Amino acid sequence: MAAEFIKLYPENPEIKKIQRIVEVLRDGGVIIYPTDTVYGMGCDIHKQRAVERIAQLKGIKPKKHNFSFICYDLSDIADYTRALSTPVFKVMKKALPGPYTFILEANNQVPKILNSNKKTVGIRVPDHPVPRLLVKELGSPILTTSIRDEDDVVEYSTDPELIYEKYKDLVDIVIDGGYGKNVASTILDCTGNQIEVVREGLGSVEDIL
Structure with missing residues (x-):
């Protein structure tokens, strides 16, 4: 059965x-x-089965992949990470919601969820009402991974209708929230003594560090 194609306007997402x-x-x-x-x-x-489905779609092993969690706000993060240092918390408070992924030390909850021995977890609080409302309504984070394109020029798919055509027989729902961007989040590793920039993406490093 083909996936549902649901249009949601970011300005005023319908609660139903x-x-x-x-x-x-x-x-x-x-x-x-x-x-x-x-x-x-x-x-x-x-x-667990849904996590395995995503890993299969991306051609990766769940235990080895660096999945991230989308959280509603900073209060959710403590459930899945070890205590944050004051400098890291200050940076996260400044950066989120926003186009950043923070790699943090995972606590014992994460390995149970992902059935792996990972010591870290990526945390996202996007500045977009749709994923945050989904997380709030669901009552727990959403596991997330970017949709990449095989195209040599365009790295990420941005047109929801084309995304639907490609994935309609592979997923259950595709949300049309308008054209997406084609630059991924900035990734910051906060597991060492210093915050390290792993990938500079849409989020400005100078603005928060």
Whole structure:
């Protein structure tokens, strides 16, 4: 059965549609959704089979891949990470919501969820109402990974209709939130003594460090 194609306007997302998408996530569904950077693919972090489906779609092993979690705000982060140092917390407070991924030390909850021995987890709080509302309504983070394009010129797919055509038989819902960007988030590794820039993306490093 083809995936549902649901249009959600970022300015005023319809709560009924949000609830429908959350229902699918609770049921172990895989969705594609807009963020403040590129379109992402995700599922409820507690649904093991859905996590495995995403890994299969991306041709990766769940234990080896660096998945990130989308959280509603900073208060959710403590459930999955070890205590943050004051400097890291200050930077995160300044940067989020925004186009940044913070790599943090994982606590014991994360390995259970992803069935791996990973010591770190990526945390995202995007500046976009759709994924944040989904997380809030779901009551737990969404596992997220970017949708890459095989195109040599365009690294990320930005047109939701083309994304739907490509993934309609592979996922359960594709959300049309308008054209996405084609620059990914800036990744900051906060697991060492200094915050290290792993990838400079849409988020300005100078603005927050």
